[in-house]
Amino acid sequence: MSFMYQTLIGSMVYCLLSSVALGKEVNAFLDLTKGQAPTTQQMIKVNKNDVVHLVISSDEPGDLHLHAYHLSVHVDSKIKSVLDFKAFATGRFPFEWHSDVKHPIPPKAHHKALATIDVFPE
């Protein structure tokens, strides 16, 4: 997906959502290595009604979940995926990673929080 196309989609989503309630657009990134995000990316902070533009990359294929918002996005290795959503509910919510790759580690670790998003009241 080209940058222009992503920007266009992002703008369209933003216009659509901002007509309902005003919030700023927040860019966030998750660059995953074996389902882990760098420390600097593990805490995303936004305000209620912000529109989050999350760009995800990963060295292995899998699915990123934000269960609290009923969101899921598939990520292919070496291709960036984008998740655009409006932060409509306040609280601290975990992002979870479900790897397509079977690692020789306990099953529990296949479904774990790699980052959290804090949505503060406006």
Ligand SMILES: [Cu+2]
């Ligand atoms: Cu999940």
